[in-house]
Amino acid sequence: MNVHHLELFYYVARHGGISAAARQIPYGIQQPAISAQIIQLEDVLGITLFHRRPFQLTSEGELLYEHIKPFFGNLAELELKLRGGRDERLRIAAPEVVQRDYLPELLARVRRREPRFHFTLTHGRQHEIEALLLSQDIDLGLALMADKAVAGVTTRELLTLPMVMLVPEKSKIQSADEVLERDRIDVPLITLGTTEALSRVFQAELRNRDIDWLPALELGGLDLIASYVAQGFGIGLSLEVPRPLAIAGVRELPLSGFPPIGFHALWCGRLSAVAESFIGEATNLVSGKR
DSSP, X not given: OOHHHHHHHHHHHHHTSHHHHHHHSSSOOXXXXXXXXXXXXXXXXXXXXXXXXXXXXXXXXXXXXXXXXXXXXXXXXXXXXXXXXXXXXXXXXXXXXXXXXXXXXXXXXXXXXXXXXXXXXXXXXXXHHHHHHHTTSOSEEEEEESSOOOTTOEEEEEEEEOEEEEEETTOSOOSHHHHHXXXXXXXXXXXXXXXXXXXXXXXXXXXXXXXXXXXXXXXXXXXXXXXXXXXXXXXXXXXXXXXXXXXXXXXXXXXXXXXXXXXXXXXXXXXXXXXXXXXXHHHHHHTTOO
16 A cells, blocks of 8 residues: 555545545645545555545545554654654644735744744635634634634734725725715725625624625735726725735725724634744734834
């Protein structure tokens, strides 16, 4: 049997399927490659290791998983001992907007402070991150939070970010109320996706005010929203971030009375030294410190 194939099977069995395994394996490998190599393992053994839909290990798969689990499951602990007791790895989850707008610089800062720092990164919004933390599949999450954390998950607010409206620099609109007080808002609204915390909180406040204004364009980052506003495609919903947006041609209008959005770190249990270092650098970054 190929040891690499056994490792892939371990992740598939542990996480309950090939797609879930692809998100958790601590090195880059795509779902089709995992599937192909698992099929090779099954061909070598002449058995089916698990049913695909819905996922369920066969009796032979259960036997193999129980045999290899102690080895692959304890590799992280062995690596920690070999490193002298200091774990400099982090398994991180964050939504697209955080990955795009904050993580590259943040990870570079942590690497400068901790030269041996290395990480894995997966996508997730608040509730997905909480589930990954509770299942011990990640160590740390970063998210804009619209809801209270579930039991067992600790959070630390890194920054409170007020919501703002973005208009083209040459627009005659001078305040957000000029738009919100219209009987019918016919200007396209440009936002993040409707499941993102920023969009959800904004729409909830609009409902409280009996205002109907649904998004016309849903984009993947705050810089993208600003860029589309600058090109005259509509009015944008964004956050007042410490670092100014890198897009010229837009103005920010405060959204008075709208609740701010908290940017939080999330984790379970006790933070490792490298996680504390990471959160420290995250705090510095979002507050504009060097």
